[in-house]
Amino acid sequence: MIAETVCSAASAAGLGIAVVTAYRKRFLAAARIAAYSLVPVGLVMTGVVGWLADTAFSPTAWAGFGVLGAAWALFAATRAVERRRGSTRADRRAAARGKRRDAVAPTASAPSLGSAARPAAGRPAPSRGTGSGEDFSDIEAILKKHGI
Structure with a gap:
C-alpha cells in the first residue's frame, strides 16, 4: 500500500x-x-x-x-x-564550447599592435588643435594605450 x-x-x-x-x-x-x-x-x-x-x-x-x-x-x-x-546534447555542448573559445572582437587588439599611430583609410586624421587639446592629452594617452 x-x-x-x-x-x-x-x-x-x-x-x-x-x-x-x-x-x-x-x-x-x-x-x-x-x-x-x-x-x-x-x-x-x-x-x-x-x-x-x-x-x-x-x-x-x-x-x-x-x-x-x-x-x-x-x-x-x-x-x-x-x-x-x-x-x-553532445552537439549543443560542443557548440557551446566552440562559442566560448572565440574572441568577442578578434580585431579589437589590432590597434594596440601599432596601427593606432597611423589613421585608417577613410578616416580623417584627428585634428590636434591648440588650447583644449592639452587638457585631454592624458585621456588620449589612455585611449591609445587601450587601442581605442
Missing part, C-alpha cells in the same frame, strides 16, 4: 514538472519527463511485486502495460525528433 502511494506521488510530481517544462516551451524535455514519471505508475499497475499472483488476467496489469507502452512511445518519439533535427 505504501509503495503504491509513493509511486503515485512520484508520478504526480513528475507530471507536474513536465507541465511546467512544457509551459516553458521545452516540449521534448517535457515529453521525456512525462515518460519517466509514468514508469512508476506503470510498474505499480503491472503488479511487479505480486507478479506471480494473477498478473495475466488482471485488467489493471494490462492497463499498466499500456502505460509502459505509452512511456516507451514517448521516449522513441523524442529520440526520433532529436535525430531529425540533428541536435543532441
